[in-house]
Amino acid sequence: DLFGRLQVNGSQIMDKNEKPVSLHGMSLFWSQWSASFYNEKCVDWLYSDWKCTVVRAAMGVEGGGYLTNPESEIAKVTTVIDAAIKNGIYVVVDWHDHNAQNHLPQAKQFFDIISEKYGEYPNVIYEIFNEPLQVSWSNIVKPYSLEVIKTIRQNDPDNLIIVGNPTWSQDVDVASKDPIKDPNVCYALHFYTSTHKQFLRDKAVTAMNNGVALFISEFGTSEASGDGIIDWNETDLWINFFKTNKISTCNWSAFDKDETSAALIPGANPQGGWSENDLSESGKFNRNLIRSLNKDVFKAIGIEY
Numbered sequence: 001d002l003f004g005r006l007q008v009n010g011s012q013i014m015d016k017n018e019k020p021v022s023l024h025g026m027s028l029f030w031s032q033w034s035a036s037f038y039n040e041k042c043v044d045w046l047y048s049d050w051k052c053t054v055v056r057a058a059m060g061v062e063g064g065g066y067l068t069n070p071e072s073e074i075a076k077v078t079t080v081i082d083a084a085i086k087n088g089i090y091v092v093v094d095w096h097d098h099n100a101q102n103h104l105p106q107a108k109q110f111f112d113i114i115s116e117k118y119g120e121y122p123n124v125i126y127e128i129f130n131e132p133l134q135v136s137w138s139n140i141v142k143p144y145s146l147e148v149i150k151t152i153r154q155n156d157p158d159n160l161i162i163v164g165n166p167t168w169s170q171d172v173d174v175a176s177k178d179p180i181k182d183p184n185v186c187y188a189l190h191f192y193t194s195t196h197k198q199f200l201r202d203k204a205v206t207a208m209n210n211g212v213a214l215f216i217s218e219f220g221t222s223e224a225s226g227d228g229i230i231d232w233n234e235t236d237l238w239i240n241f242f243k244t245n246k247i248s249t250c251n252w253s254a255f256d257k258d259e260t261s262a263a264l265i266p267g268a269n270p271q272g273g274w275s276e277n278d279l280s281e282s283g284k285f286n287r288n289l290i291r292s293l294n295k296d297v298f299k300a301i302g303i304e305y
């Protein structure tokens with residue numbers, strides 16, 4: 001682990017030495033639709049070539065995911081966790097669901113298993129509800145979150161937990177007015193640069209001013225659909241925003257789907273080893289971005305590039 005145990009302090013995430021830290025890396029795609037990318041070599045490549053300090057396992061829940069195949073989904077996630085720990089980087093374990101309030105027993109079961117097995121590793125970050133829809137924070141999402149956090153904390157008193165919030169994890173301002181009382185939670189902020197613009201940065205500022213920390217566990221250089229055009233001007237504005245505020249990021253997604261946000265072109269090898277020709281426009285941009293954002297981190301451990 002590059003920074004040791006991560007700890008929220010106000011609106012900032014700190015490393016083991018209580019210095020502000022931000023992680024930058026890639027999110028994998030929905031696990032039930034991209035199983036071949038959930039392998040050790042893919043994570044190795046995202047570390048060694050892309051210089052990711054974090055990867056995100058986006059475990060699908062509905063649509064043929066955990067609800068129907070819990071054992072095979074856990075196997076995929078643990079493969080990614082083990083590879084991240086081996087490489088000394090962080091891993092976001094994401095309950096990739098839009099209706100998790102309807103799947104509370106399953107979410108508790110899943111996070112009980114993961115936190116029991118991995119709670120001692122500072123590398124593991126729990127993301128307990130990817131993107132709630134337009135439902136109440138205080139009456140739906142917060143009560144769900146408290147239950148799942150209670151389950152995790154019985155096994156793991158201290159690792160970082162990312163809490164999703166309504167409107168596809170854009171209502172960080174709403175959550176910040178009625179926050180969760182746990183010393184190590186932060187709130188997911190998700191955006192797609194061609195759709196979500198200044199209004200969402202304003203909401204993020206409100207949340208941070210209210211004293212909560214944010215984690216951009218998913219963003220795409222595309223429209224909200226994951227496809228469409230790339231708005232480079234807005235992408236630059238977002239990069240400046242998260243650099244200035246030292247917010248961690250995972251780019252969506254390390255997958256070879258034929259859509260704008262996917263980093264790889266169809267047919268790219270799921271086990272990594274990608275050349276420039278395997279990368280989409282978004283993939284080329286985000287690889288360069290991640291390598292640049294993490295350059296000083298790698299330099300500090302004696303890796304220069």
Ligand code: MG
Pocket residue numbers: 119120121122156157158159
């Ligand atoms: Mg722990």
